[in-house]
Amino acid sequence: MPQLNGGGGDDLGANDEMISFKDEGEQDEKIQESAFTERDLADLKSSLVNESEISQNPGAVTGPGAVRRGQQDDQRVYSDKHRDHLDDVSKHQDGGAYKAPAYSGYPFLMLPDPYLPNGSMSPSSNKVSVVQQPHGMHLTSLLPYSNDHFNPSPPHLPADMSQKPSVHRHQSQDLSGFYSLPPGGVGQISPSMGWQSQPVYPISSCGFRQPYSSSLPSSSSYSRFPHSLMLGPSGMHPTGIPHPAIVPSTGKHEHEQYDRNMYAKPHQEPKREKEPKKPVIKKPLNAFMLYMKEMRAKVIAECTLKESAAINQILGRRWHALTREEQAKYYELARKERQLHMQLYPSWSARDNYGKKKRRKREKQQDSSSGGKRSAFATFKEDSAPAPILPMEVL
DNA sequence: GTACCTTTGAAGCTC
DNA sequence: GAGCTTCAAAGGTAC
Numbered sequence: 001m002p003q004l005n006g007g008g009g010d011d012l013g014a015n016d017e018m019i020s021f022k023d024e025g026e027q028d029e030k031i032q033e034s035a036f037t038e039r040d041l042a043d044l045k046s047s048l049v050n051e052s053e054i055s056q057n058p059g060a061v062t063g064p065g066a067v068r069r070g071q072q073d074d075q076r077v078y079s080d081k082h083r084d085h086l087d088d089v090s091k092h093q094d095g096g097a098y099k100a101p102a103y104s105g106y107p108f109l110m111l112p113d114p115y116l117p118n119g120s121m122s123p124s125s126n127k128v129s130v131v132q133q134p135h136g137m138h139l140t141s142l143l144p145y146s147n148d149h150f151n152p153s154p155p156h157l158p159a160d161m162s163q164k165p166s167v168h169r170h171q172s173q174d175l176s177g178f179y180s181l182p183p184g185g186v187g188q189i190s191p192s193m194g195w196q197s198q199p200v201y202p203i204s205s206c207g208f209r210q211p212y213s214s215s216l217p218s219s220s221s222y223s224r225f226p227h228s229l230m231l232g233p234s235g236m237h238p239t240g241i242p243h244p245a246i247v248p249s250t251g252k253h254e255h256e257q258y259d260r261n262m263y264a265k266p267h268q269e270p271k272r273e274k275e276p277k278k279p280v281i282k283k284p285l286n287a288f289m290l291y292m293k294e295m296r297a298k299v300i301a302e303c304t305l306k307e308s309a310a311i312n313q314i315l316g317r318r319w320h321a322l323t324r325e326e327q328a329k330y331y332e333l334a335r336k337e338r339q340l341h342m343q344l345y346p347s348w349s350a351r352d353n354y355g356k357k358k359r360r361k362r363e364k365q366q367d368s369s370s371g372g373k374r375s376a377f378a379t380f381k382e383d384s385a386p387a388p389i390l391p392m393e394v395l
Numbered sequence: 396g397t398a399c400c401t402t403t404g405a406a407g408c409t410c
Numbered sequence: 411g412a413g414c415t416t417c418a419a420a421g422g423t424a425c
Contacts, residue, residue, distance in 0.1 A: 283418045288403035292419065308420040309401040316402040334404080350406045354416060357398095 281348050284341040287330035288319055 285293065292315050299311050299318075319327070341348070 283405075285418060286404040289418055292402075296420065307400085307422050309399090309422080311420075312400085312402040314402090319403070331404090338405080350417075351408090353418085354407055357417070 280353065281345050283350055283353065284337045285334060287327065287334040288316075290333050290337070291315065291319055291322075291330045 292312065295315055295318065296308075296311060299305065299314050303311070303314065305311050305314070
């Protein structure tokens, strides 16, 4: 990806990530610049509101096709073609100080933006939310996200790890400074964690664009992957912050026990006498996942949607409507997140979690069809895995 | 209780 | 190397 830094040969990020999007987007923008009118904007808003309302009313329209219909209708209209104009309109309307809707349920920490004049708080966009999410935190916070990703790091920041391909784990101690949170999850955080630039985000309100705060919300304020050396016995940071990349194998996800005792001893719940379950180290989030994590609450607030499938469709369209620069930020975040994940869990591989969700389903299907015959994939996994751990139900 | 839906991107896997 | 599969998040929905 040309606009991203070369990373000193770091190949973690896909180099061709946005090439196709670039061509398409540029053509669309040319069209939009000449075709857009205020009336179009009103129509667009109306249609998008209807779309969200339809999604809320499964009785009226059922199935994903409903959303898809709206997607086909306005996917290439609502923002790709009107982005710049909407930006201008919105800026005029609220003086460029769009107030992002509150991320309900997310605790915030207001931090001054050192990149703003006088280091004062910006009207809204420099609010850096600090979150202790129920499912953990996000690396994006640990990785000070700003245009610094594309520029030399400011002196008060740790050097970009991408430029340290041979960083050893002990060097990650530098990262600990980002994680020195009190048990409450809110503490002093480097001001550099706010986004340096205040980009105008392209979309809001269920698809049409409005400028709003560019600050990363809570989800991106802290890393999902705190330094492993700082982890407590059960994947917990000494501060009490749960380790986001290490999750118990219980609950929604059906990952098997994960043999990573070096990072976390079995998480013991006081009331549970069952055999403690070893946590699972999750995959690092990709750029779009980071974007979704950040924007989900906003979409929910704007569209009053709750169904994740519909929200994700909106987010997917918004993602495509982002400019290359805006997307590049998330690609860079994702790249850094992968880097940090690699440093924290050098022996981890996506293979560790590969096939664990769907294997059971396949096995069930094969069991029903062929009388308990093992799937080829299961056989492969067992052959390749160093020490297969049987699922609890098997035991 | 669990799978599914829905999105994009990264990585694993198969051929 | 191409193409396919799986997982990552999220929460409502369906079974």
